[in-house]
Amino acid sequence: MNDFYLQVFEVVKLIPKGRVSSYGAIAKALGTAKSSRMVGYAMNLSHKHDPKIPAHRVVNRNGLLTGKHHFASATQMQELLNKEGVQVIDDKVCNFEHLFWDPIKEIKVE
């Protein structure tokens, strides 16, 4: 598949347990900040490439679980996050800024 998806998957897989990231941040980290939508799109197909991709750790810039509808269950995403130690309240990540994992820092170092 195209590098874009692969890069997205790699970044998402790099997200540490108990941490979260945003589509825009990932897109920016890949160099295509304007393709934030594609990041979510990639997540949709993520299971086809690597089912183990923790798509639940990726939320929008607001910390909202906007993509929960694409999971097996609307609550699956929240449940997974809670299990990993991420407190989710009202479909949004609590202390999002605090738990936010910046992929740019991890990718920049290479």
Place this chain on the structure above:
DNA sequence: AATGTGACATACC
């Protein structure tokens, strides 16, 4: 090649 789409982001009303 052209058109449609979208798990975003931002702006506007």
Place this chain on the structure above:
DNA sequence: TGGTATGCCACAT
């Protein structure tokens, strides 16, 4: 607060 509109760009058809 919340819906609507536009930009954006890579993928799908």
